[in-house]
Each structure stands twice: as structure tokens, then as C-alpha cells.
Amino acid sequence: MDIEELTERATELVRSGTLSYDQKLRRLATLATEVLAYPDISDACAAALDKRVVCDMFEGHAPFTPRYVLPDYELAVRQGLEHLEMPAPTTLDDALAFLQVMYTHVPSVTTYPVYLGDLDKVLAPFVDDDLSDDELDVKLRRFWVGIDRMLPDAFVHVDLGPHDSRITRSILRVERSLRQAVPNITLKVDPDVTPDDLIEDAVRTVFETGKPHFVNHPMMVGDHGERYAAVSCYNSLKIGGGAHTLVRLNLKEVALLHAGTADEFLADVLPHYVELTAELAEARVRSLVEQQRFFETHWLAAEGLIDLDRFSAMFGIFGLAECTNLLMAYDELDRDGEARYGHDADANALAVRIVERVAELVADRPMPYCEGGGGRSYLHSQSGIDLDAAVTAGTRIPVGDEPPLLDHIAACAPHHHLFASGVSDIFHVDETATRNPEALVDIVRGAFASGMRDFTFNLDDNEFVRITGYLVRKSDLEAIAADGAVRHASDHLAAGSENAFHLTQRAVKRVGCHERDPR
């Protein structure tokens, strides 16, 4: 970037009428790293990046924090924080204050923490029978308001489950009464452990706030062990670890660069671009670990609350729907668009072949400093950013083209097991479900029995809209449309997606999520 462009973009930022003071500050910091040299990559990789066939999520030129950091909060409240001079808390009030302080010091590419802990477990040592449910609600309610006001970003994420607990129930009650966009919530569901009435309580919370997200606990444990969490916009990673970076491959663009059969695509073209994506990831990981020396310099690592060996990189793919449909057309099997992803058994089978091929290639590509993933990147179905136009998020079926729910699940479930770091499909339900929450409990159980890894319900007519995967309030979107400033950093991202997709006008709201736009 030359000084002229830097000046122009910085001027635009500082003079913005719709960004808050904090939002300006954070964006100026990102802008500054773009002055620095990009990590060493080949010309082919740079060209693919330039055309956004591969994408670095606009994390800046010199990564100085991992993208997703999952501190071990259970350990933190046991041993205290030396760097912050916070002794281990002994009461619930102390623990909540301790966490609130700690959250503001957890790094991420947004500057807001993407993970606040599995709070049912983190807080369990501080809640005993002497504390009534009403008292617990009052304390957690105050804590919850603090989170939303101090960490105003919809990627801030709390995990609960799979076991039932008083804390879990209290958090769901507080959620329903406050109806805040922040924090996002995931409920871990283990069919053998999580009771129906906890899932039903969660479903009732979905009706109020669009949260929680549901994850298949046994499948996650199989990939990450017991100590994992879903964070940010549904990225499942190891607690005490995280992801250095997220790079993603636009499968639609790769298919457009190809002119032969599906078999040739899988044999030649796809491996080439998977390697370019991996090259980009490796360059960014090395820059973070070797040049900026994050793990040697950050107190979370020094105090054992994160461990480099529990980190990996995330390898995202998106545009599977368009890729599949293009390849069906190249093979002249598309029946004028009728045989397409989500609607045709052959197309669905091809989609699975594509994902299986990517998974195989990613599993064959060693990555440095990625012991969390056994020396490999985690595969991720990446759910989009607000610049994505005419390409479908992750491995989803295009917005508005989803078949009935049973067919939808049948199309998507076969590849869910391959995405260790998350998929986040979204199921649209209408308001009749609110009178029969048991019906959604049945669907949660069925989806996991069918091999789904994770998903979210989006309720029509809800004040909360899942624009890309993260939540915003309709009223906040309308405020941006009226050119006003809003409180949540993520609302601006949503406004971009809303403009690009007219998502709230559609029958079904689904796209993706992201933490940062390029400006």
C-alpha cells in the first residue's frame, strides 16, 4: 500500500459517521499492518490470493495474534493470573469479576475474545446449595449485561453442556429475559447424557434469541477429545489451544478455472489449489509463530492457559454448491439445472466426493505448529463474509433453494464428519414451532443421529436475524440503514451482508460469518 492509499483509508476511517470510537481504533490498527510486507508466498499463491480464489480473511499482513484463542478458564480460576495480579477467586462474585477482567485481555483478530469458557463448568466450583436460583439469576444477569456492553461483538461465544446444571438453566433464563445479541451460545448435546427437557429449554431460548447453536458432542469429542469448544461463528477447537489462522478456498472460483470433467477436476485442479491454500496458511502460521513470536511473548502461554501444541490452522472451503453444480454441467449431467446440490442424489454424491477429496488432500499436507490437529490443518466449512456475492457459504445449499428439512439434512449430513472445526448449517423454522418445542427437540436428536456435527435454528419473525451465522437485531440493521452508529462491532458486517444478499428479504436466512471485513 502506498502512502496515498493509506492516507485516504485512514481519513475515511477517522471521519466515519457510523463507526464508534472503539471501532475506529480497531480498524486503524489493522490498516497499519497492511503497510508491512506480506509473509513470503509464491507468485502462484499471490495471484490466487489477489483474485480471492484463496482468501486470508483480511487478517492483515503480519499476524500478531492467533485468530481464535481458547484460554483454559477452568485452570485460570483454579490457579489465578500472575500477569494480571488476580488471585484465584473463592466466591461466585469474585469469579465473575475475575473472568470479566480476564476477557478484556484475551487476544483475537477482532480484539474481542471469541471464547468466554464452558461457563457451566468454569463456574461450578462457586455455586452451591446455599445460593438460590433467584440469587444466581441476579448475579448472572448482571454479568451478562456486562458482557454485552463491554464485549459488543457477536463472535464472543459461551459454551454449555452436555450435562444439565443449575448454571446452564440460569443462563438460559437470563438469555430469554435479556434478549441480547452477545454472547453467542453453543449447547453441546450428547444423546446419552443431555436430557430432553434441557434441549427443550434451549429450544425455547432459540424462540427468544436465536441461540444456542447445537453441536454433536460425541462427534466433537472423537475429533478433539473432551476439552473442546465451539467459538466465534461456530469453529470447534481445542480448549487451551485454538487456531492460528483461517484461510479459505473458493470452490466455485476453482471450478470456473476448470474446463474438463469432474474426475479431472478432482485429480488435477483441486489438488493444485488446495496446495496454494495450504501454502498461504503455512506462511501466515510461520509469520505468527516465528516472526512475531506470539507464543514466546504472550502471558497466556507463559502461564499455561494456552499451549502451542493445542493449536492448528483452519482450512476453510466455501462455494461447494456452485462447484458441484458447475461440475455436473461440465459432465452434462445437470439436466438444465434440475440435477443440483440439495435436489438430486447424483449431485449430492458428487458434493460428498469433492469434500472427501479436499479432506484427503488436507490430511496429506503437513503443517508446522499444528500439533492440535496432529500436524495437519482442521477442515472447516467456512460460512462466508459480507463481501461474498453469488457464492454460497461453506457447504450449504443456496439461500432460498433449500429442499424440505429431511432432504436438506440428507444432503448435508454425509460430509459433516469431515469438518473437525465445524460446519454450521442453518435450519429455518417457522413460528408454528414455538407452540411445539418438542418437535425441534426431535429434530435435534434426529440430526445428530444422522451424523450432523452442528447446526443452528433460525426462527422466522424473530427480532434476531442470523445474517451470516452470527446474530444481529433487526432494529440495529435498520439503524445502520438510517446511517446511524450502532453499539455492536458485528452489526456493520451484517449490514454489508444484508446489502449484498438482501438476506432478511429471503424466505430463509443463511450465509456465513466472519470476523473482519477488509476495510
Add this chain to the structure above:
Amino acid sequence: MSATPADIDQDVEDRGAPRAVTGYVADTISFSNVDGPGNRFVVFMQGCNFDCVACHNPQTIPGHEPLEGYHPQHLLVDQLLDDIRRAAPFIRGVTASGGEATQQSEFLRALFTAIKNDPDLARLTCFVDSNGATARSVWDRLAPVTDGAMIDLKCFDGDIHREMTGQPNDLVLASIEHLAGLGLLHETRLLLLAGVNDDDELLLRTAEWLAAVDPEMRIKLIRFRSHGARPQTPPLVEPTHEALVHAADVLRSVAPFEICTV
């Protein structure tokens, strides 16, 4: 209710292969959250013995089938079981609706029996959504393989019932009493039409009769919606939301019913 599903199946076997019974089916949906408890697979049977002015599926009434683009099918039990099996992980049960499902009660009995006897499907509950105009003997034959019934009471007043449906309501009332006695009455549904069956005096009489059957009965109060119904002269009127809430209050003043409003 001494017969077990296996006995019934044997009974039906004796009378000829049960799965060879065909049903005349208007449509099926894999997932429904408005046809009984939880998520359910619903079979809409073609044909009805009522001709309700407010019907939302008039194409299921003989003589009202659309001339084009409407194709009810004759299906074997096994053909339906394939679809049910696919939905099974996601559903709590199966509901036979319509049309009037009990018009094809032998098919229902064969279908429900097959579900109860299939190890993969036996956990599913089998419900009937009915207008209630069915003989007691039909319910007795269905009872061993049926887990619950939802009965529409279009109107407690016989004359108004006849105006609304073309038929008297004596069988409907008898079905409600009989099913409650069998422990199979899941819910009674009252459809409210503004100016037709929603005045307080009629609602009180209805409530008193229902309370005598079961004072804690689950009642679904449904506000008529014109969408999908045939135009009438004079036009049918949708009750206001306030009228629906008021009707629920009137019912509640009589007995501690479990009331939900739609």
C-alpha cells in the same frame, strides 16, 4: 383394550395380508409440528364424510377435487413405511389426518399395526386427527394400535354444526366421550368462526359438556383463517385475536382445561 398389537396383526393376518390393504392418500409430509405431540410424519387421507364451509383442504372432499394437477394415490402400507422409515430418526410419531382418516380405518389399522410390529418403528406413537363422525366400533378396532386422537368439534349446537358441516354432531360428541373413556383423547379442537359459533352462551354450554367429560381436557382453540378455504356467501369472518383470548377465558371460567390458542 386387551388385544395387543401382535394379536391384532394376527387377527388382520387371518383376514388376509394386512399390508395388502391400500389407502387412498391425498398427500404425506415428513415433518409436521402442528399435528400432535412433537415432530410427526403425517398421512392425509383422501375423502371426507363432512363438507365443511371452513375446510382448508377442500380438495380432499369428494366432488371438490381440482380437475387438474391433483393426484391422490392408492398406496400400500409398505410404500408408506419406506417414507416413514426415512423420517423415523427425526419424529416422535405418525398422524393420520385428512380428509377424514377414519373413513379408511382398516388401512389405518394395518398401517399402525405394521409400525407397532416393526422393531425400528415401534417407538413411534400413532395418532388420528379426526372430525369424530365415526362409529364407536371403529374406535374400538383402532384402539389397540392407536396412542391418541385429536377430535374436531365444529360446534356443540347440533343445528349450527349441520350448517357448518352438512352433518349432525351426535357421533362427534359420542366419539369424544368414548375416546376420553379409553384414555385416547389427546385433544379436542374447537374452530371459532366469528358470528357463527363464538358467542358466550354457546361457549359456556360447550365448556360445561366438555368439563363433564374431562375437566382437565386439553383444548385447542383455533381461530378460523380464510387462507385456503373456499369463498362463501356471505363470507366467513376471521375472529380477532382478542375474541380468541376472550373465548379461552370463557372456557376457563368453567373448568381448569389445558387450553392452547392458535
